[in-house]
Amino acid sequence: MLKGKAFKFGDDISTDHIVPGRLLHLRSNLPELAKHVLEDADSTFARRVKKGDFVVGGKNFGLGSSREHAPLVIKMAGVSAILAKSVARIFFRNAINLGLPVLICDTESINDGDELEVDLKSGKVENLTNGAELSFNPIPEIMLAILNEGGLIPYIKKYQDFVV
C-alpha cells in the first residue's frame, strides 16, 4: 500500500519539462540533476515533494525524448508512483524498467495536495481527501513481472532472459 500527497500537473508534461536539455551536463551527476526535477513545469516541486508522494498528470505524460533520466529523477525525489490519464510509450517502459509504477486512471477528480492511498495489488486508488475511489488499468503482464522484480536490471539478473 502506497500513501502520500498528490502533486497535480496538466496535460502533455514532456521529458523536457522534467529534465531539460540545458542540463545535459548534469546527466552523469544524478544527485545534482535530481534537484531540478520537473523544474520547467513547477519550479517549487523539488523542494516540496516528500518520500511516498505521487506525481499526477493528465494525458500523454512523459512525451518526447527517450531520456530515462526523466523517470529516474522522479524516482530519486521519493515519488512512489505516477498516475496519469495516459502516458507516452517510451516513458512508460522506462519508469517500469526502473521499478517506478505508472498507473493509468482518470486523474480528473484528483486535486493538487490531495492525500492518496494506492493499492497496487487490487488496482485501486483511494482519495482520502475527497473520498473518491478510482481504479487503474491493469499493468501488462511482462511489465508487471519486471516491476515486481524492482526493475529490468534485477529482472534480467534473475532470469538472464525475457520470460514471455
Added chain:
Amino acid sequence: MGKTLAEKILSARSDEEARAGNIVVARLDLVFVQDSTGPLTLRQFNETGLNTIYNSARTVLFIDHSTPSPARELSNDHIFLRSFAEEKGAVLSDVGEGVCHQLVAESWAKPGDIIVGADSHTVTAGALGAFATGMGSTDIAIAMALGKTWLRVPETIRIIVRGRFARGVSAKDLILHLIGQIGADGATYMALEFSGETIATMPMSERLTIANMAVESGAKVGLFPSDSITEDYLRRQGRKEQYIPLSADPDASYESTIEIDAAQLEPTVAKPHTVDNIALARELAGVDIEQVFLGTCTNGRLDDIRIAASMLQGKKRHPHTRLVVAPASQKVLLAALAEGYITTLVESGATIVPPGCAACLGVHQGVLGDGESCLSTANRNFKGRMGNPEAFVYLASPATAAATAIRGKITDPREFL
C-alpha cells in the same frame, strides 16, 4: 488474414505469428545510443554483470548531441563512451560525423531490420522499411547484452496520401498537418504505415522527415514500404545488395485509415509549446522571429539545404534574424559544399555549425534568449526545448524557414516562388 508491415517484420525476426496486441521477443539488427543517453546505458550495462556485447559490430555509440563539447562534464561523458567502445569493441561515431539518425539511414538501416536506439527519433529509419523504435537506457543496455528485446506488436494506422504537393509545400507540411489532425498522442503505442501514390514517388529525404516525426504523434514506428526509391537510396550509399522489397499484404487489418490529399496542403507551422498546435504559415504571417534554425534529423539533409539555398540565393537574412544551419552529417556537409549551397548560405548571412544535434535540444550553438522566438526545421517545440523555458519555438519546413529568415517574420514561402 494478411499482415501489416509491422506484423511482417516482427514475425520474421521473432519466428512467431506476430499479430497486433501480441508480445514477441525479437532479434535485433542494430542497437545504438548517443551521448546524452549513452552514459546511463553503459552504466546500466555494467550493472547487469553480462560483460559482453551480443553483436559488437552492430552496436554503435554516437557522439552527436553535444559536439564539439561545450562543457567539461560532457567531455568526460564522451571519454567514457570512447573508452567503452574501445574496451567492448562497439562501433564509435565521434564528434563531427553527424546526427545518429542520419548516419543510421546512410550507413546502417535496411528494409526488414529491427533497430532500437536510446533516442526517441530512432523511428527515422522507418523510411527505409526498418522497424525502428526509441527506447530508454535500461532497455538498450539489455538489448546490447542479449541482442533481443520484447515488443508489443502494434496496431497500425494506415495513412494513404494521394495528389501532388503544391509548390512550396513538402513532406514536413504533410507530417505537421497529420500530427495536428490526430494529436500528439493520436498514435500512442501504434504504428503509422504510409502508402498511396504520393508516397510511392516520394524521395528518401522526405520519407525520412515523415518517419522521423512519427513519434510526435506518440507512434512506436513510422513505416514506409521498401520499393525502387529505397533500392536507389541504398545503391547511392553503396549498399545495393541490402535491398529487399517489402510491403504490407493487401488484406492486412488496420486500426484505422486516414486519407490525405497532398494537393490541398499548405505551408504548415507548429506553434509553441506542442507539436500538435498547428496553424498555416499564412495565418501566422507577421510573427517576429529572432532566429531561424535549419538542420536536425528532421530536415538537415542535402535536399533541405538545397531548398533553403535556392531561396536565399542573392538575398540576405533579415538583420534582426539570426540564421543557424547544421547539416545532418559530414556527407551532407561535403555535398552542400561541393554544390555551392554553403557559400550561398554564408553569403546570405548564415552561421554554419558542425553536423550534430546541439541547438535542437538546447545544449549550445543557438540557445535562445528570454522572450525570443525561433522558427526551426526540427521536430520538437516543447517549453524549454532550445535551452530556455522563457523562449518560443515554431516548427516548419526548410522553405518556410528560408522565407522567414529573409523577412524576419513568419512568412509563407509561396511569396518567394
